[in-house]
Amino acid sequence: MTVRTRVAPSPTGDPHVGTAYIALFNLAFARQHGGKFLLRIEDTDQQRSTPESEQAILDSLRWLGMDWDEGPDVGGDYGPYRQSERRAIYEEHVQKLLDSGNAFRCYRTNEELDQLRITKQEGGSLTALKVSDLELPADVIAEREAAGAPFVVRMKVPEEGTCVVNDMLRGEIELDWSQVDAQILMKSDGMPTYHLANVVDDHLMAITHVIRGEEWISSAPKHVLLYQYFGWDMPKLCHMPLLRNPDKSKLSKRKNPTSIMYYERMGFMPEAVLNYLGRMGWSMPDESEKFSRDEMFTNFDIQRVSLGGPVFDVEKLRWLNSLWLRELTAEQFAERFAAWGFNPERVLPVIPHLQPRVEVFSDVAPLAGHFLSGLTPLTPESFEHKAYEGEEVVAVLQYGLWLLEATRHWEKENIEKALFGLAKQMEIKVRDFLFPFFMAIAGTSSTISVLDTMALLGPDMSRARIRHAIDVLGAPGKKKLKKLEKDFQAIVRAIEASETTD
Numbered sequence: 001m002t003v004r005t006r007v008a009p010s011p012t013g014d015p016h017v018g019t020a021y022i023a024l025f026n027l028a029f030a031r032q033h034g035g036k037f038l039l040r041i042e043d044t045d046q047q048r049s050t051p052e053s054e055q056a057i058l059d060s061l062r063w064l065g066m067d068w069d070e071g072p073d074v075g076g077d078y079g080p081y082r083q084s085e086r087r088a089i090y091e092e093h094v095q096k097l098l099d100s101g102n103a104f105r106c107y108r109t110n111e112e113l114d115q116l117r118i119t120k121q122e123g124g125s126l127t128a129l130k131v132s133d134l135e136l137p138a139d140v141i142a143e144r145e146a147a148g149a150p151f152v153v154r155m156k157v158p159e160e161g162t163c164v165v166n167d168m169l170r171g172e173i174e175l176d177w178s179q180v181d182a183q184i185l186m187k188s189d190g191m192p193t194y195h196l197a198n199v200v201d202d203h204l205m206a207i208t209h210v211i212r213g214e215e216w217i218s219s220a221p222k223h224v225l226l227y228q229y230f231g232w233d234m235p236k237l238c239h240m241p242l243l244r245n246p247d248k249s250k251l252s253k254r255k256n257p258t259s260i261m262y263y264e265r266m267g268f269m270p271e272a273v274l275n276y277l278g279r280m281g282w283s284m285p286d287e288s289e290k291f292s293r294d295e296m297f298t299n300f301d302i303q304r305v306s307l308g309g310p311v312f313d314v315e316k317l318r319w320l321n322s323l324w325l326r327e328l329t330a331e332q333f334a335e336r337f338a339a340w341g342f343n344p345e346r347v348l349p350v351i352p353h354l355q356p357r358v359e360v361f362s363d364v365a366p367l368a369g370h371f372l373s374g375l376t377p378l379t380p381e382s383f384e385h386k387a388y389e390g391e392e393v394v395a396v397l398q399y400g401l402w403l404l405e406a407t408r409h410w411e412k413e414n415i416e417k418a419l420f421g422l423a424k425q426m427e428i429k430v431r432d433f434l435f436p437f438f439m440a441i442a443g444t445s446s447t448i449s450v451l452d453t454m455a456l457l458g459p460d461m462s463r464a465r466i467r468h469a470i471d472v473l474g475a476p477g478k479k480k481l482k483k484l485e486k487d488f489q490a491i492v493r494a495i496e497a498s499e500t501t502d
């Protein structure tokens with residue numbers, strides 16, 4: 001048997017550190033066994049998936065030094081490797097389940113489903129919806145069918161009993177069927193859900209070991225059942241511990257930059273980031289902290305993964321990076337520094353903004369040093385300005401950050417639209433409004449346009465600097481954050497309303 005593993009990211013946002021971590025362990029496992037590692041794009045959520053996000057995922061995994069034997073960009077014998085291109089395959093498999101009586105068309109409306117859940121909750125039972133809850137009289141089904149009403153396809157699941165899931169690290173895990181919904185397998189738009197597409201693809205792509213995050217344990221019973229319904233052998237399952245912030249909460253961008261591209265922009269060495277990801281829950285037999293990708297693969301043993309939540313600590317990563325950095329010769333250092341900071345791709349777009357403003361080359365560094373730096377050195381006093389009182393400035397930065405987090409296409413035009421809309425709604429003059437953003441992003445207000453700077457720095461570094469500015473000013477506590485969120489929602493509604501009347 002050839003070992004075949006996969007990483008199956010959904011291209012719905014920034015390339016996440018967690019994706020790279022799971023990819024690395026799948027890759028290490030495949031390489032250790034002389035097997036194959038493939039990359040599959042799970043883009044069945046058409047609303048949220050974007051080609052930019054897919055590209056960013058591929059680019060950042062490559063930047064880290066990972067390679068895959070099969071995938072949407074390299075091809076392979078088991079393609080297509082993008083789920084949106086496999087619709088016919090899923091339709092065929094849903095039909096099989098309908099024919100064997102293991103799935104059914106469900107014509108329940110959203111209102112009915114809400115009502116069913118409320119009734120269940122009030123009755124004190126679990127809210128999982130079962131076949132018996134969802135059933136409709138035959139004449140109602142016929143009526144809805146005849147009227148061309150939308151339907152979904154759901155799988156049948158046992159109403160009670162336990163499902164035993166075998167996990168390579170945890171042994172047998174018992175899960176209660178009563179908590180499992182009659183899962184939707186195909187949505188009313190004909191697209192499969194994750195569960196169906198994932199099982200069908202893992203089988204058809206001959207995956208032997210599914211190594212994924214522990215957040216998927218609760219989905220495993222549905223998958224076990226689907227394999228049984230299709231009469232297929234199960235791949236081995238291995239649920240990796242979730243990455244955590246230093247305070248042990250689940251890794252989140254509020255506490256830690258989670259986009260891999262941030263680490264590139266910050267000037268980390270890819271070898272060091274990969275090395276650090278390899279340290280997440282795993283250690284070398286000799287416990288050495290610094291090791292290369294190939295050293296990891298040679299010594300890899302999945303049983304050495306420990307389940308205590310691995311902490312992703314940027315300070316620790318910086319320290320590890322410093323070990324890698326110090327080992328470079330002066331020539332290598334110079335070469336890599338230049339490749340990072342002075343490559344044409346990075347420098348050329350900045351020049352048109354600089355050239356009209358400088359008289360001699362030595363004017364460049366004071367004007368544009370922030371393009372080469374990380375987080376801006378700031379104090380609360382940096383934000384003192386006549387237009388702002390008390391905590392207003394935190395609110396402006398926080399609202400701006402939320403809007404920028406929701407900006408999917410990172411272009412100057414969209415950044416401007418988001419921030420100017422907010423300024424107008426908050427009735428703050430644009431100049432005054434932009435002041436805290438200048439400070440957060442550039443550390444000064446006398447430099448090139450902050451909107452251009454953000455567009456050039458990219459979403460990860462821009463958002464990280466604004467987050468850092470909020471921290472310097474004193475990040476709002478839970479209660480204050482709730483209030484800000486509420487006020488922000490009202491502002492967003494007002495912005496939307498004014499856009500439709502404009």
Ligand code: GLU
Pocket residue numbers: 007008009010042194198211212213216
């Ligand atoms: N598309 C899922 C994700 O984004 C894949 C989960 C799995 O590996 O089964 O994490």
